[in-house]
Amino acid sequence: MAVVCRNLRAFAQKTSSLRCTPNFLRLYSQSKPAPPKLVTVDVDKAGVATVTLDRPPVNSLNTGLLEELGVAIKDLEANKTRGIILTSSSNSVFSAGLDILEMYEPKKQNLSLFWTTLQNTWLSLYRTSIPTVAAINGHAPAGGCLLALSCEYRVMVGPKFTIGLNETQLGIVAPQWFMICMKDAVGRRQAEMALTAGKMFSTQEALNIGLIDKMVSNKEEAIAEAQKFIAQFAKIPPLARRMTKESIRQEGIKYMEENAIDDLKAFMDLVVQPNIQKGLGMYLEAMKKSK
Ligand SMILES: CCCC/C=C\CC(=O)SCCNC(=O)CCNC(=O)[C@H](O)C(C)(C)COP(=O)(O)OP(=O)(O)OC[C@H]1O[C@@H](n2cnc3c(N)ncnc32)[C@H](O)[C@@H]1OP(=O)(O)O
Numbered sequence: 001m002a003v004v005c006r007n008l009r010a011f012a013q014k015t016s017s018l019r020c021t022p023n024f025l026r027l028y029s030q031s032k033p034a035p036p037k038l039v040t041v042d043v044d045k046a047g048v049a050t051v052t053l054d055r056p057p058v059n060s061l062n063t064g065l066l067e068e069l070g071v072a073i074k075d076l077e078a079n080k081t082r083g084i085i086l087t088s089s090s091n092s093v094f095s096a097g098l099d100i101l102e103m104y105e106p107k108k109q110n111l112s113l114f115w116t117t118l119q120n121t122w123l124s125l126y127r128t129s130i131p132t133v134a135a136i137n138g139h140a141p142a143g144g145c146l147l148a149l150s151c152e153y154r155v156m157v158g159p160k161f162t163i164g165l166n167e168t169q170l171g172i173v174a175p176q177w178f179m180i181c182m183k184d185a186v187g188r189r190q191a192e193m194a195l196t197a198g199k200m201f202s203t204q205e206a207l208n209i210g211l212i213d214k215m216v217s218n219k220e221e222a223i224a225e226a227q228k229f230i231a232q233f234a235k236i237p238p239l240a241r242r243m244t245k246e247s248i249r250q251e252g253i254k255y256m257e258e259n260a261i262d263d264l265k266a267f268m269d270l271v272v273q274p275n276i277q278k279g280l281g282m283y284l285e286a287m288k289k290s291k
Helices: 002-014 022-031 063-078 108-127 143-150 176-186 188-197 203-209 219-235 238-248 250-271 274-289
Strands: 039-043 048-053 083-088 132-136 153-157 162-164 214-216
Touching: 039 063, 048 063, 048 219, 063 108, 083 219, 108 143, 108 250, 132 143, 132 219, 143 153, 143 162, 143 176, 153 203, 153 219, 162 203, 176 188, 176 250, 203 214, 214 219, 238 250, 250 274
Parallel strands: 048 083, 083 132, 132 153, 153 214
Antiparallel strands: 039 048
16 A cells, blocks of 8 residues: 555656645555465565466466566565475465466467566576575466576475476477576486477476475475575585676576577567467467367
């Protein structure tokens, strides 16, 4: 509410016709309830933040959620948080990946904002000096897998959930930086086999190839393992840790810093292709029918 008032006051000050009187504020706030938050942040006594994706039903990544996630990471950095545990409010889906509705029959401006927000949020998560863990408490296809891969450690609830970069199954190509993340985790050979087939791995299969680091049986265990991973860094000098992370992730960071505009252009060109649009439409239909 305070933010709404501040924004309104600033807006009213910029216009001659509006006066930001208490009555005006009351009327405005009654007609426009604040939208629900799509990402919640809870910092525990040890200074470790649990960042929860909360966009039912499947945490598909739209511009709003990605924007909130990016802001949350920046805020946690400013507050010198000791660790970030990324998880989901759902019992069965970590994240269904990019929101296909953002890409299906899009307006050009929205599509561009969507992809730029994804690029920025991804880079913030991938390069943050804060230790990051994905507590994957459900399915994590495509963009959901990317978020998990961008963290330093992955604990996944098993055995029934799946994870992977399945883009080729949708007739699309995962961008280079998605591929770099997969190679970081499983090596070039496994990444090539996984990505060309668009394979979704069971939790056990993901563990076998190093796509996840630990399999647990419920979310509580996942959070406990994540906390354990983060706690080990209490003994490591932060500057050495930060520089090591930045250095070891150089390929992905440099790729995005140098190629963001080309990557945006490639995405925009690809997504509007009639055959891609047709494929996305059919995929959405198939999801509805499979219910
Ligand atoms: C150059 C381009 C590069 C692009 C790079 C990355 C691409 C992506 O990330 S594309 C997204 C890929 N994601 C998927 O393929 C996952 C699709 N979803 C699923 O497999 C299942 O939904 C999932 C296993 C995650 C969960 O299954 P259920 O719990 O059974 O849920 P439903 O399938 O019934 O779904 C509920 C509801 O959500 C809609 N949905 C699901 N995923 C998405 C999505 N990614 N985007 C938009 N909407 C999605 C689904 O259609 C259902 O909608 P309603 O029928 O209206 O209820």
